[in-house]
Structure formats: structure tokens, C-alpha cells
Amino acid sequence: MSAPARHPAAGAGGLELRGVSKSFGAIEVLKNIDLDIRPGEFVVFVGPSGCGKSTLLRTIAGLEEVSEGEIAIGGRDVTDVDPSRRGIAMVLQSYALYPHMTVAENMGFGLRMAGRPKAEVARDVGAAAEILHLQLLLDRKPGQLSGGQRQRVAIGRAIVRDPQVFLFDEPLSNLDAELRVEMRIEISKLHRRLGNTMIYVTHDQTEAMTLADRIVVLRAGRVEQVGSPAMLYDDPDNLFVAGFIGSPKMNVLDARLEGASLILGASRLPAPALGTRADPRLDVKLGIRPEHLRPARENEPGLPFTVDFAEFLGGTTYLYGQCGPDLSLVVEAGRGPVPAAGTSLAIAPATRPTCASSTPRAGG
Template identity: 60%
Template sequence: MANLELKNVHKSYGAVEVLKDINLSIRDGEFVVFVGPSGCGKSTLLRMIAGLEDITSGELRIDGALSNKLTPKQRNIAMVFQSYALYPQMTVAENMGFSLSLEKTPKAEISRKVMAAAEALKLEPLLERKPGQLSGGQRQRVAIGRAIVRSPRLFLLDEPLSNLDAALRSETRVEISELHQRLATTMIYVTHDQVEAMTMADRIVVLNGGRIEQVGSPMELYNNPASEFVASFIGSPKMNLISGGAARAFGAETVGIRPEHMIINVDDPTWQAKVTLVERLGHNTIVYARVPEIGLFTVSLDGQHDFDLGATVGLAPRVDRIHRFDAAGAPIGR
């Protein structure tokens, strides 16, 4: 396990600055998720922590020791990528133990570590199979097992579930969370999927344009976003954002209202809207309704509800749950 600290870290490729003034402390045993849109720098930051990318300026400290110049092996870091990168001619057990065999680890110790990792990942029945005989989810578990056997101080996972279908993503997400609880090891996980971030993280680091926008627990970010960007990025369905005259009526340049904080079919509505789509999901209902000259609103309702397409409905926000932002995207009234 390890503490990690980044101080004033920058990354440039020539004149192109990719990461700017990154300051972040990650505690021993913490599960931290880097999230943000494509191109925000989250994978580059992970690779800098791993030692696969040089740091242009600033400090990377692992357990207090300056580690900028250390190789990945010297940092004792294990990384799981989007690609499984398994050797097709090797069995599951051989793939998991390969890095240890390269280090001339005794066979008995390799076998013990492989069996322990296989037990943690429910891979025992598959140890003699080859990758071509496995599902995508099983292959990803083998890749994670290959990292576990090295007993690293830090686990780094770069979008490891992106190749899986929705059902397997959900299942493997749970398995990784359970694994973290059992191992109590520091894990840093990169994803563009904010649902993964919200369900797995102790803390989330939101990146945008090479900078950290906010760091906090999932609910801190959800309830108290530090910027309009964080407010719009965190949450599913996405927050409703309105600007112009409609926002200025609430004393802001931009107003955000989460779909579950919208009220529909009220007696004294703020806006009249026309229903354009209804998603009936069983446990809840998502209604999309368009307000003339303002735009499309999303309303999330618990349970099952029926609305006719094209019907006119009255909408109103819960005034106590409105988020207000100024022209620079900073929150008003926090």
C-alpha cells in the first residue's frame, strides 16, 4: 500500500501543455477515480504516475520519496489497461504468473500467489484454459490477477471495462470494488464513465482541459459542484442547464436543475413544455419535454408513469435545489 502526492505537476509535448499545475494527495488504501471527457489528460496523468510518461515539471512522491526518475518496476506499481494483452499460447495460470517467472521467483511461490489471486477473482476453474476459451469479462479478470500476484504498492487501472458489454461492466465493477475491500490496496482508476466513478470511488478527481476541476467524494461532487462543468458532467441523467433571460430570472448567468429535482404537472408551473420522449424503465420514468425558446428538459420520476407524446405539461424546479453559476461558471451562493 502507498500514499501518493503530486505537487505542481505539469506535462507538455513541446509547446502543447497537456496537464497544468496538478496538485493531489491520495491516501494509503484509497480508491480514487480520475474522470473527465476524452482528451482531458486523465490517462496521461495515470501513465506519469506509473512511470510510462516523463513529468515535465513538478514532483511525484510515493510514501514521501521523490519518485520522478524511478522506473515502473522501482515504483512497484501494477497497471491494468483497456487491452487485456494476454499471451494466447499460455494458460490462465501461466499468464498470471508470467511476470514472477521472469523475476526467477520460485515455482512454489508463483503457484501460491496465482492460486490466491485466482481465488479472489473466482478464476480457479479456469486456470488451465487459454485466453481464446474465455469471455471478455474473464479475460479482464485474468489481467487483473496478473497485477495482483506482483503484490504492488499501487494498482493503476486505465479504463479496464470499456471493452465489456453493459451487463459485464456492471458485474466486473462490483468485483473490482470487492477486490479493493479485500486487498485494502491503493487503487487509481481512470474512466470517462461518470457512473463508474460515482459507484466505485472513495474520492473522484474531475479533470477538464488538463486541470483538476474538483476533488471530493461522489456525493460532495453531486450535491456541491465547484463549477458548471462539474455540475453538468456528474450525474445521470445529466443536469438541466438553462441560460439567458430564464437563468437571470433566478439571479444567475446559468441555472442547473437535476432531473430528479424537476416537478411535472404542477398547478402553477414555471414553464409550459411539450413531451417529446418518455423512457419507461420500470423502476423509474424519464420524461423529456421541450420548453419554447429555452430548450429540452429532462425529468426523472420514481416508479411508472404515463405521458402522451406531444402532450403539454407544466414544469417547475425545486427552488431549494437549484444550482446557480456566474458568467465564469463559478457557483453563486456557496
């Protein structure tokens, strides 16, 4: 038991996790997670399926008890507090709208159960409905709503609770692509309008990048990196984050540092500046985002590249191909003629490579 006095993220709606672990039997799903979330921040938990991001959200909500560690919301230790008394509201993946109640009854359920007077419930429901443009749907049952409308009702139910922290558990995964983009913008607008702390779980890195003030990348129950979308994109801490953030994926190539040169397959390139350099000869992983490569201009020196497949996306074209044996690359090409499969061309760096990390040399 630690005194609840020592909480840096103590403002209304701030959130603090200290050494949170969660095990289901012998399986440890969350491993010693520390996290501070500032009031009003939009934080996205992202990671591959099974990484523990939903479990982490559910422990914050109080739907799962932590095995170890402490959770504080708004400076108050809520580790053993009932979900309804944590000052949170949650939008579940399935929305979980009660099918036998109308939209208005769904949204006002929590207030009614708390014994609030009818007029007050109607007023709060009305206010939330106005924010989400649900006024005309209040008498419908969930079964009569479209996916996007159900989504809005679920958010409305959360708003009515007037929480310090909103929790979203993959709320857009049941919507089609077009609606997903639309709702993403609405949620972002809602965050700006309400100013509450929001924690959002998704496996979709695009959603994470577009919504978040800060992203928490999780893998196998551990936090891999926490940072703003730009920071995670430009300066990933490790190969996992580098591969997970960004679409198409960052190219990660085996390379070798020799003095001021970088040996990449048969080519020799000028090496980027590294923070630390213990050994003049070092095996490294070279990470280059597709947009940092481009087809070379005529007579410009570059790496030979054979196109396997070209993905035309309108504004840009991604070229998937080989740069010699065992050296697959994705290269972003601007608007222009789309090269056919099998075309040989040269590629050059658009800017410096973004990331290089050292790996232990094989065989010592």
C-alpha cells in the same frame, strides 16, 4: 529537487503529485497537476476523451515520464524510478495478456522474471487465482477465455505483484454492459478485501460514481474538481463538472436575479440563497437536476412545459421538452402514465435548485 521528507500522503500506498506536467512535443497534455491520494483510497479519474486522464495514470505508472513535477508513492519520490520499482501494478484497457502463455504463466510472469523460486511463484499465483475464482482456468491460454475471464486474469496478474497501488486504465470498456456492471461490483469488493490504494481511469461517470471514494474530474489536462461522488453531484464547482456528473445531465438555464426573485424566461420564481451577492441584478446560470423537477399537481402553479420526448425507464420516466423558446429541460416524472409527445403540462420544483453560479453580464 526537493527533499522527500515533506510528504503528507506518506503512508504505505499513499500517493502525491506535485506540479505534474506532461508535454508531447508542443502539446501540453497535463498542466500542473497537484493531487494527494490517501492510503487505501479508491480514486477515479474521470473526464471526456482526450482530457489527459490516461496519460496521468501512465505517468504515475512510469510508462510516461513527466515533463515537470514530482510523483511520490508511499512517501518515496519515484519521479525517475522504473515502473517495476514503483510498487504499482496496472491493468491495461486491452488487458495485454501475453497470448503465448497460459493464465498461470501470465500471472506469474513478473515473479519468474524476478527470479523467484518456482514453488513461491506457484503459491502466489494460486492465492491470487483463488481470490478471483480462476483456479480452473490456470492452464488455459488467453485466447480460450471470455472477455470477463481475461479481465479477471489481468487483475490477477496485478494482485500477484502485491503492489501498494493498483492502477486501472479503463478496464471495463471492452466488456458488454451486463458484464461491466458485474465486474464493477467485483472490483469494488476486491478493493474492500485487499484494502490497497486503487486509481481507476474511466470516461463513464456512472462507473466513477459507483466505485470511487473520491473522484478527480479532469478536462484538457487540468483538474476541474476533486471530491466524493456526493460532493461532486450536489455541489459542482463549475458548469463543466455540473454537466459531466449525473445522468441525464443537469439542466443549465440562463436566468436573471432581481432582488429576491429569479427571472426564468417569462416566469418569476423565489431565488435560492446565494453565498455571495455582489449585485442586486445579476445574470446567472441556473442548474437544476431532473429529479429536482416534477410535473405539477392539479391546480398547483408551475412553469408551462411541452413534452418533446418521454424516456420510460421503469421506476422513473424522464421527460425531455421545452419550457418556452430556447429553454429545453429534462424533468423526472415518477411512475405513472407516460405523457405523449406534444402534451402540455406544468412543472414545479421538487426541492430547491441545486446550483446557481453567476456569469458576467452581457455588454457589461
